Amino acid sequence: MLRSKTLEKLLFDRTRICRLFSALANPATLQQAVFGMHKSAPLELRRKSFDDLMRQLDENEELWKDNALVESEIHHNMVELINGPDQDYYMKELQKCNGWLSIYSLIHDRLYYNAVQGVFRHPQYIPNETFEYLCLQLLKNDQLKLFMDAIDKNSPNHFYKVSQNIYEKFIRLCIERRQDDLLAKFIEKYIIYTGDTxxxxxxxxxxxxxxxxxxxxxxxxxxxxxxxSKTAALMILLAKQLPKSEKLARELRFKSRVQKLQMYTDKLGPYTVLENGMFHKFGLIANKNAKFDKHLKPFANSLFSYYKDQQLTLETCILLIEYMHGLHTQEFKESFSKKLNPDIQMARIYRSVIRKTADPDPLILKNYTDIINMANDKNNKHMKDGLPVRRTQNQRFSEEEALNPDDIKPFKPKALQIILYVLHERAKNVKIPQSDELRDIIVTAVLLFQAMIKVRSLKPSVDCVQLMMDLVRMHPATAPHVTLLQPLYDKVKGQLPENQIPKRLRPQESPLKTPPPDST
Structure with a gap:
């Protein structure tokens, strides 16, 4: 049952109600209705009085166009009447009206779709409070999609104004109900606009x-x-308006890079993210703020899962590390670009999934088609800004010749740490201890470790050396050699001068050039 205060505030707002009574053709009918609708009147008289008012209201539709104050006695009697024990009867009668009173009857009967259609049938007659009340009821009853439809209908002409609290409630309900597509539509359509920036x-x-x-x-x-991506860009703009904005924006930008890398990895797989240059473009291995355990370990775990049942040779390990530094990458394969529109970036990912899947999800096909159609619209030319140009085979060969591993020395220790972590996890998962399989993994790690230090001038971090020592200890045949790594470990921690490091672990003056391994 509706509360009296709710009706007084929303249903019969004096500043909004149309001149129902004072403009009736017959003043005697008005006076009769005033006394006939009183709660002390018999039930049949109350119904008859109410019906007379509704009939005249329906016949005089022009009365809805004017706003005027309603006499307090009529207002009071009307509230008590509809809020009384005979509520169902009056609600059904209200539904027959052409005006805004019928909206409350539809809401009362949970006919929310009809109510949404009704408020836009004659918007000039519907008070703003009625629309807000409808929005609140939609949210209260988890009609989030219908709420979004109502906002879409209102957006072209903005007949009604919706309060900040209602929008915030909608956003929080979308988060609580896991309606990410609905919230994304709201954010993209009513909060931000995506162009080249x-x-x-x-x-x-x-x-x-x-x-x-x-x-x-x-x-x-x-x-x-x-x-x-769009929300992160919005948040970075908001961060610049807050105190200490530069630091806050920088922290948020770094956080978004880490999280976007993981999302792309989950969508495309770790190898594709390395091959198409996404990992390199996010620049995490060169960022001093990127910590392995906190920021890079999720990617390393994904890479381990990818190679869990595959052989990881020395050549493959070197190739993966060089991918991390931007070498041999195939950028035309759905690569990431900061300047690329997020919609187009998503379409490229959908395209990659469609090409690699025999029977792709119909929803992915639909989303891909929708984005392409939107981009082909002449009003959305900005969406194609920043699109990478596909290079010819000769251009790619020339660029690889110009950019060789020796040009980017020294290599970054975080890249080596990721691969050593993958090898370490593979070694831990070997079913038979002391097996040849375990020994081969350790030998691969040792050769990789030496090659990166001697040939690529990589300066290993403490974590790299610690992982290497843990790997060597796993097999009885290699465990005694852990003592050879101890001086390097002490040096990295700053306890030994460089001339006391074993020669096999010192960087060479003129490293040999190693041709890029075959990516196939």
Whole structure:
């Protein structure tokens, strides 16, 4: 049953109600209705009085166009009447009206779709409070998609204004109900506009920092890359408006790189992310703020899962490390570009999944088609800005000749640490201890470790040396050689001068050039 205060505030707002009674053709009918609708009147008289008013209201539709105050006695009697024990009867009668009163009857009967259609049938007659009340009821009853439809219908002409609290409630409900596609549509359509750069065009509601972080974390947990990228760009713009903005924006930009890399890895697989240059373009192995355990370990675990049942040779290990440094990458294969529109970036990922899947998901096909159709619209030419140009085979060969491993020395220790971690995890998962399989993994790790230090001038970190020592200890045949690594470990920790490091572990003055391994 509806509360009296709710009806007084929303259903019979004096500043909004149309001149139902004072403009009736017959003043005597008005006076009769006033006394006939009183709660002390008999039930049949109350119904008859109410019916007379509704009939005249229906016959005089022009009365809805004017707003005027309603006499307090009529207002009071009307509220008590509809909120009384005979509520169902009056609600059914209200539904027959052409005006805004019928909306409340539809809401009462949970006919939300009809209510949404009704508020836009004659918007000039519907008070703003009625639309907001409908929105609240839609959210209260988990009608999130219907709420979005109502907002879409309202957006062209903005007949109604929706409060900040209602929008915030919708956002939080989308997060709670895991409706990432619905929230993404709202964010993209009513909060930001995506061009060659992220620019705030129109904000239906203000997104504060706390709410923005909740949205960002939600899209990350759902793996919605496109919505995450757009929201992250919006948050970076918001960060610049806050105190200590430079530091905050820098931290958020770094966080978004780490999380986007993991989302791309989950979508495409770790090898594709390395091969197409995404990993290199995010620049995490060269970033001093990137910590292995906190930021790179998820990618390393994905790479281990990818090679769990495959042979990981020395040549493959070197190739993966060189991929991490931008060598031999095939950028035309759905690669990442900072300047590329997030919608187009997502379409390229969909295309990669479609090509690699025998029977792709119909939803992926639909999403891919929708983005391509949107990009082909002449009004969305900006979406193709920043699209990488596919290079010819001769161009790629020339670039690889110009960029060889010796040009980017020294290699970064985090890249070696990732591969050593993968080898270490493979060694731990060997079913038979002291087997030849375990020994081969350790030998591969040792050869890789020496090659990176001597040929690629890589300066290993403490974690790299520690992983190498742990690997050597795993097999009885190699365990005694762990003492050879101890001086290097002490040197890295700053306890030994360089001239006391074993020669086999010292970087060479003129490293030999190693031809790039065959990527096939």
């Amino acid at each position: 992220e620019v705030i065009k129109y904000q239906a509601c203000h997104i504060d920092w706390q709410l923005g972080e909740s949205i960002l974390n939600f899209f990350y947990s759902c793996g919605n890359i496109k919505a995450y």
